[in-house]
């Protein structure tokens with residue numbers, strides 16, 4: 694899937710009817726009908742929000758755009774331009790720097806999302822029946838203990854429990870969009886600090902054999918030189934155990 698910002702849409706100076714809609718509800722496979730749109734989606738307008746589109750279409754209305762995005766992509770986020778009828782579906786919207794808006798593009802109403810804490814830089818992402826709230830931090834490089842403490846300083850915050858391949862892929866997409874070619878490894882919420890080779894997620898669950906097989910890079914975890922903390926390795930898009938004193942970016946999530 695190609696994740697490419699279509700800035701031309703956002704840069705029209707007269708696009709005063711550009712709305713970002715974000716689903717307030719958990720994913721449902723039920724189709725979206727016109728009358729449901731206002732209940733299931735709400736307009737978001739902010740100079741500091743961007744979306745990572747996964748599909749762009751022409752749609753005759755907001756409702757048609759919603760139907761298209763939900764039915765084709767299970768997408769809970771979209772932008773619709775009422776002047777051009779351009780409809781962009783996205784799996785996530787992110788705060789800030791992915792595609793900064795021009796001054797002429799200050800046309801979105803700020804809508805806060807209390808649970809997702811977007812004002813603190815968290816991004817919402819819909820993944821199957823889950824709604825994730827993630828924040829990728831690369832502006833400081835810290836050891837595991839500091840990364841963990843930073844995440845836990847947010848209400849309901851913790852290091853990201855990246856326990857599926859889909860979550861790793863989403864992390865890759867957000868990382869690549871935000872970093873624009875640079876690469877940062879990111880601490881995630883897994884370690885075997887207490888007992889060697891017994892990895893636990895930050896939610897307290899033991900990491901299963903299947904999770905190890907699917908999520909770690911082949912040959913990892915290696916505990917080479919005593920590695921008890923786990924990073925998302927941005928080049929390989931898989932996990933690797935590293936010494937906990939290594940300094941790295943990290944990814945936090947807000948959990949329910």
Ligand SMILES: [Ca+2]
Pocket residue numbers: 885889890916919920921922934
């Ligand atoms: Ca270890």
Ligand SMILES: [Ca+2]
Pocket residue numbers: 913914915916917920933934935
């Ligand atoms: Ca390793």
